[in-house]
Amino acid sequence: MASPRLKREQSFDFEEAISAQEAVGSASASYSPSGGAFGISPPESSPRDGRKRRKDRTSWVNHTFTPHFDGHLWRKYGQKNIKDSAFPRLYYRCSYRDDRQCLASKLVQQENDDDPPTFKVTYTYEHTCNSMPVPTPDVVAEPPATGDAYLLRFGSAAGHGDTQQMDQRERQQHHTAVRRPFVMLSFDSNRNLHEQPAFPSDQPAAAAAAASPSFTPPPRALPPPPPPSTMNGGDDLFSTWDPFRYGLNDDHAQIGGHIYLPDNCNVGDDNYC
DNA sequence: CCGATTTGACCCCC
DNA sequence: GGGGGTCAAATCGG
Numbered sequence A: 001m002a003s004p005r006l007k008r009e010q011s012f013d014f015e016e017a018i019s020a021q022e023a024v025g026s027a028s029a030s031y032s033p034s035g036g037a038f039g040i041s042p043p044e045s046s047p048r049d050g051r052k053r054r055k056d057r058t059s060w061v062n063h064t065f066t067p068h069f070d071g072h073l074w075r076k077y078g079q080k081n082i083k084d085s086a087f088p089r090l091y092y093r094c095s096y097r098d099d100r101q102c103l104a105s106k107l108v109q110q111e112n113d114d115d116p117p118t119f120k121v122t123y124t125y126e127h128t129c130n131s132m133p134v135p136t137p138d139v140v141a142e143p144p145a146t147g148d149a150y151l152l153r154f155g156s157a158a159g160h161g162d163t164q165q166m167d168q169r170e171r172q173q174h175h176t177a178v179r180r181p182f183v184m185l186s187f188d189s190n191r192n193l194h195e196q197p198a199f200p201s202d203q204p205a206a207a208a209a210a211a212s213p214s215f216t217p218p219p220r221a222l223p224p225p226p227p228p229s230t231m232n233g234g235d236d237l238f239s240t241w242d243p244f245r246y247g248l249n250d251d252h253a254q255i256g257g258h259i260y261l262p263d264n265c266n267v268g269d270d271n272y273c
Numbered sequence B: 001c002c003g004a005t006t007t008g009a010c011c012c013c014c
Numbered sequence C: 001g002g003g004g005g006t007c008a009a010a011t012c013g014g
Helices: A016-017 A161-165 A166-172 A206-211 A233-241
Strands: A059-064 A072-079 A090-095 A105-110 A119-124 A139-142 A151-154 A183-187 A193-197 A254-256 A259-260
Touching: none
Parallel strands: none
Antiparallel strands: A059 A119, A072 A090, A090 A105, A105 A119, A139 A151, A151 A183, A183 A193, A254 A259
16 A cells, blocks of 8 residues: 655745754754644645655754653654765654654764764654654763763753743643653762652652663653643553663663763763673 | 564665 | 665564
């Protein structure tokens, strides 16, 4: 069966506008501003309309250390080596593309080989699958200023573009999520993970959970899944927060396919420590 | 067996 | 014509 083909949409150059902001360092997904691309025409099935260049479509760019932390469930559908780029470009589309005719897709491309590396994430179309975008943590990996410990800051940035598209009800229900819990995780030279919790008083010890060998629930520093009442059958959104998907375990924090390790670890071919 | 990922091929835009 | 986005068959893994 032929996949739905995308109709050419009026161009709106979010990419230019948002790239100018150079939001490097924030892991938050910069979803399209209010009044964005909702109301997209349903795909029409002209056999060849699907393979349009991105310029034809609404897109916006986010620079992040954590390209997978955006609160949605993505399915990879392609990878290409890009000319003049040392890193391949990864193509993802919404996992609900077929189920809910959700056209959202994203491109992830590593931008550099820094430690941690940054990624350019280009989102195309907004989610229409009702798997409501969850405020993403602002995860900032800070190189060791003193000593040899990396700091992972969750919720450190001042603003979330993605809250703009929440309606009032959602905003209310995301109240806890936008209170910006703050935690710093650091490794010392003995590979011990330390957390410096700075949660609001009612926040559970998420960092302790992150350091726990079992680590079942996602840390509250990460955006919680939306409450069931707001989910339109989107209960499986929880899979987005599978701790193994994000590589969070007792030994290291792996975000966006990259493992944050203490300096004395061998960050070599297999990140062996 | 089913869903996700990989990867080469196809196709469109620049 | 080349680069880049997508498709879809093959493969993998649970």
